[in-house]
Amino acid sequence: MQQIQAALTGISSKAVAKEWLKILTLACSFSGLSGAKSPWDLADLALKVQIRWKGHSRYNLQALSVACGISQKRLCLLARTAQFFPPQVRFKQLSISHHIEAMKRDPERASYWLEQASEKQWSSKDIRLAIAGDGDPRKFSWLRCGTFWYFSHCDPRFGIDYPGRIPGQIPANVIHYFTDPGDLVIDLMAGSGSTVDAAKLLERRCLGYDLVSVRPDIQQNDALIGIPSEAWGAKLIFIDPPYGAIAKGFYDNHPHCLSQMNQRDFLNALRTVANNCRKALLTEGYLAILVQNVYGWVGDTVFQVIQQFTDDQWNLVRRIQVPLSNHQISSSVMKWARENRQMVNTDRDLLIFQMSQEH
Structure with a gap:
């Protein structure tokens, strides 16, 4: 009152x-x-x-x-x-949120989108995503608008089953924010092909490489030796290196498999790969590296990578938190952590670098 x-x-x-x-x-x-x-x-x-x-x-x-x-x-x-939407044209079976999303996103076809929502039982969020995705409410369902990207599962559209597979939503967001349609995207450790699939969805050109190819659209290449000239002129190079024996046995004990390296060799290998990337990247291009702390390693691996790259004249453009979900941690590891009063490393960072113009 x-x-x-x-x-x-x-x-x-x-x-x-x-x-x-x-x-x-x-x-x-x-x-x-x-x-x-x-x-x-x-x-x-x-x-x-x-x-x-x-x-x-x-x-x-x-x-x-x-x-x-x-x-x-x-x-x-x-x-x-x-x-x-005067009373006579409202869709009574849909909420006012449906009408708001349709009106705000695509006024000229608002009624069409409401009809689609009614027929296909879309939520108001689905309408927003469908308008952005030209009828596909899943096209941008992976998009994150902050610097905290959490995904509880792997979008089946991106990649196949593979040791250490990451949600393809991660490279999809990187591609969305740091490239434009038609740009060349490179994944030097393509694994399951998540980056390749995300790039195709977003209409970017993409070349994927790995020590072992499990898909016809991923070529065999050792990033520690160099990057094929066909990949030069890339706007974005994405690297998701394996850690701490996560891919043990998968690469037939290849001497350049980062997953088999100790902490010092791993950091040195990243430095070598980054130096190789300088030849392939456009001057204004980006190098994205997914890094996490590894149990048993000394210090903070993420900070060490940032320091190392800064010393090598790379500029840190963005640091994005991309934590692991519980679905990505085996039950045996969780059991061990509880019994030994240890915390599992679920923190993970996506570091976006650009070459220093003074280099």
Whole structure:
């Protein structure tokens, strides 16, 4: 009641005050302060206030916001949605969130997307993703908008089963943010082909290499020796090196398999690979390395890699957290950790570097 009384302060006309009090009471009811919620009713009410008292200094959406505890920005959006979708064209079986997403993302085809959502039982999030993905709500379902990328599973569209397989959503995000359609993307330790598949989805050219090829679109190459000239001119080189015997036995004890190296040799190998990348990268290109701490290694491996690359005249552009999920840790390892009071390293960082222009 205090909010309502505050909103009524200064209103001179009793008739107008009575009308406004009725609106505020309804707003409180619709917003859930009392009675049942009704988003569409609140949207219609916000539209009514916007039209009836447009530009008024005292009773308007700002005063309505004070009374019902809903931001003025949200009320403006609700009013716009109610105006865009009058009662006779609303899809009653869909929520107001569906209508908001359709209206905001693709106004000209909003009704089409609502029809699709009704027919295919899409959520409001699905509508947003479907519009972005031109009808495929999964196309950008992997996209993350911050610097914390957590994925509980591997998207089946990216890569095949493989030792140490990472979610293909990781290279998909890197490709999205640091390249443009048509750019050349290189994965020097392609493994399951997650980067290759993500690049194809996002319309980038891609070449994948590994010590052992398990797919016809991944070529055999030793990154410690060099990078084929066909890969030169890359906008992005992605590296997901294996650690701590994660691929033990898979590469037939190849002497250049990073997974078999100790900490010092591993860091030196990364330095060699990075130096080889200088020839292949465009001047404005990016080198992305996925790094995590390994149990038994001394110090923080991520910090050591950053320091080493900085010393070698690489500029750190972004550091993104990409932690492992529990699904990526075997039950035997978890059992060992509990019994020995040890913490499993689930931290993992994605480091994005660019070559120093002074190098």
